[in-house]
Amino acid sequence: MQTENNDKPSMVMNLAVVLLALCAIGCRETHSLFSDRWQSSPPQTTPASTGTLHGSPGNISKGSSVFLSRKSRDNIGLTVVPLVLTTAWKVVELPAVMVDRPGVSDRGVTAPIDGTIVFIHAFPGTTVAPHAPLFTIRLVSDQVHKSQLELFQATREIDIANRQYRRLSELASSGALAQSRIYEIENQLDRLQATVEAYSQDLVARGLSRENIDSAARGEFVTELMVRAPPDITQSESEPMDSSQSFSFEVHSLDVELGQHVEAGKVLMHLADHRSLFIEGRGFKDDMPLVQMAASSNIGVEIDVDEPDLATWPAFQEKLFIDHISNTIDSASRTFAFFLRLENQWSTYEHMGETRLLWRFRPGNRLRLRIATEKMENVFVLPRQAVVHEGPQAFVFRQDLAVFQRCEVRVLYEDRLSLVLANNGSLHVGDRIVLTGAAALDRIARSQQDSSLPSNVHVHSDGTLHDPRANP
Structure with missing residues (x-):
C-alpha cells in the first residue's frame, strides 16, 4: 500500500514534463507561422505625421500607392511642389x-616704327589699363633722326627770323629801310612754319606723340619710344561683379622677345x-x-x-x-x-x-x-525626372500626406529638359507632385505589385532591392 502511494508523485511529474514539451512545440510552430506571414507582407513604414490620411496601409491599392514616413522621404530625397498652369513652347x-x-573682343598692338625691343612692361595673364605702357623701343630709323634734326633746325630759323623782323620793323616804319625787306622776312617765316608742320606730321605718322615732337623741336631728340595700350572705345553694357572696378585689358599673347628687331606694323602682342x-x-x-x-x-x-x-x-x-x-x-x-x-x-x-x-x-x-x-497654353510643365514611363504610359506621383498615389498622365511634348502635360482632369491645380525621387517611388510600387518575389526579398524605402540570396 505504501508502494502505490510512492508511485503517484512520479506519474504526476512525468505527465507535467510531457505537457511542457507539447507547449514548447506548439509555441515554436505558432512563431514560425506568424514569422512567415510577416515576411511575405509588403514593407510599410509608419507615417511621421499624426494628421488624418486619405488612405491607410490597409486601404492602399497594391502597386498604385506608396506609403512612406518622413524619414523615408528624406532618405530618397523627395522634392514635392504644387502644380500650376502655365504657358509652354515647343522648341x-x-x-x-x-x-x-x-573688331571688338581682341585687338593687336603693333610697332609704330622700326626699332629694337629694349623693355617689355606686360606679360600674358597680366592686366593693363588703357594707355598703360607695354613696350619700350629703341629707334634705329635714320629717317626719324633726320626728321627730328630738320624740325629742330626749322624751329631755330623761325626764332632767328622773328628777331630780325622785330629789329627791322622799326627801321621800316621810320623810312630808313625799304618795306620790301619786311615782306621778304614775312615770306621766309611762312616757309619755315610750313616746314615745321611738315616734319611734325611726318613724326606723328611714324608714331611719335605730341610731347615727343615738342621735345625734338627744343633739341631733345627722341631715341626711345614708348608703346602704350589703346584707349577703351568699346561701348559695352557688361559690368563687373564689383561696380567700383574699372576695366583693364588682359594680355592674351606676347609675340616678340626682348632684344628683337621689329619693323613698323609688326604685331607685338594681343590684348x-x-x-x-x-x-x-x-x-x-x-x-x-x-x-x-x-x-x-x-x-x-x-x-x-x-x-x-x-x-x-x-x-x-x-x-x-x-x-x-x-x-x-x-x-x-x-x-x-x-x-x-x-x-x-x-x-x-x-x-x-x-x-x-x-x-x-x-x-x-x-x-x-x-x-x-x-505655343501651348494652360498646360503643366514638369522636369523629366518627375515622370516615369512604362511602355507607352507615363505616370507621376501625387502626394496626400504620407501616401504617394501613382497617376497616369498624358504627355503633350517633351524635350531634353522638361515635359508638358495635358490639363485633362487627371491632375489639378494645387496637386502636390513629386519632382525628384519619382524613379525610386516607382521601383517601390513595382515591388509591391510583383508577388513572385520570395518572402525574404523586399525593397527598401530608398528603392534598393534587399536579396539575401545575393550575399550567401
Whole structure:
C-alpha cells in the first residue's frame, strides 16, 4: 500500500514534463507561422505625421500607392511642389559656340616704327589699363633722326627770323629801310612754319606723340619710344561683379622677345577684351525658316549653358536676340551660321600684387540654343525626372500626406529638359507632385505589385532591392 502511494508523485511529474514539451512545440510552430506571414507582407513604414490620411496601409491599392514616413522621404530625397498652369513652347535645339566679336573682343598692338625691343612692361595673364605702357623701343630709323634734326633746325630759323623782323620793323616804319625787306622776312617765316608742320606730321605718322615732337623741336631728340595700350572705345553694357572696378585689358599673347628687331606694323602682342562676345549658332537648311522668323520677329532665344559655378555669378539674362544671320553657307558641313550678341560678366582678384581677370564666359564655350516654335497654353510643365514611363504610359506621383498615389498622365511634348502635360482632369491645380525621387517611388510600387518575389526579398524605402540570396 505504501508502494502505490510512492508511485503517484512520479506519474504526476512525468505527465507535467510531457505537457511542457507539447507547449514548447506548439509555441515554436505558432512563431514560425506568424514569422512567415510577416515576411511575405509588403514593407510599410509608419507615417511621421499624426494628421488624418486619405488612405491607410490597409486601404492602399497594391502597386498604385506608396506609403512612406518622413524619414523615408528624406532618405530618397523627395522634392514635392504644387502644380500650376502655365504657358509652354515647343522648341528646337541647335548647337552653338562662343566666339570673339570681330573688331571688338581682341585687338593687336603693333610697332609704330622700326626699332629694337629694349623693355617689355606686360606679360600674358597680366592686366593693363588703357594707355598703360607695354613696350619700350629703341629707334634705329635714320629717317626719324633726320626728321627730328630738320624740325629742330626749322624751329631755330623761325626764332632767328622773328628777331630780325622785330629789329627791322622799326627801321621800316621810320623810312630808313625799304618795306620790301619786311615782306621778304614775312615770306621766309611762312616757309619755315610750313616746314615745321611738315616734319611734325611726318613724326606723328611714324608714331611719335605730341610731347615727343615738342621735345625734338627744343633739341631733345627722341631715341626711345614708348608703346602704350589703346584707349577703351568699346561701348559695352557688361559690368563687373564689383561696380567700383574699372576695366583693364588682359594680355592674351606676347609675340616678340626682348632684344628683337621689329619693323613698323609688326604685331607685338594681343590684348583680350571679352566684355562683348558673339554666340555662333549653327543650323541646317531646314532650320533656316525658323531662325529667320525668330530674327525678323525679334523672338528671344533661350541659351542653355552648363555652368558648374553658376551660384558664384549674378543673375544672367537667359534669353537673347539674334543679331544677324550669315549670308553664306559652309560648303563642307552644309550649315549656316547666325549670331547673338552676349554681354559678358567679369571679376578681378589680386595675385602677388597684380590684378587678374576672371570671365564668366570665354570664347570656345559650347552651349545649346533653344528656339521656340509653337505655343501651348494652360498646360503643366514638369522636369523629366518627375515622370516615369512604362511602355507607352507615363505616370507621376501625387502626394496626400504620407501616401504617394501613382497617376497616369498624358504627355503633350517633351524635350531634353522638361515635359508638358495635358490639363485633362487627371491632375489639378494645387496637386502636390513629386519632382525628384519619382524613379525610386516607382521601383517601390513595382515591388509591391510583383508577388513572385520570395518572402525574404523586399525593397527598401530608398528603392534598393534587399536579396539575401545575393550575399550567401
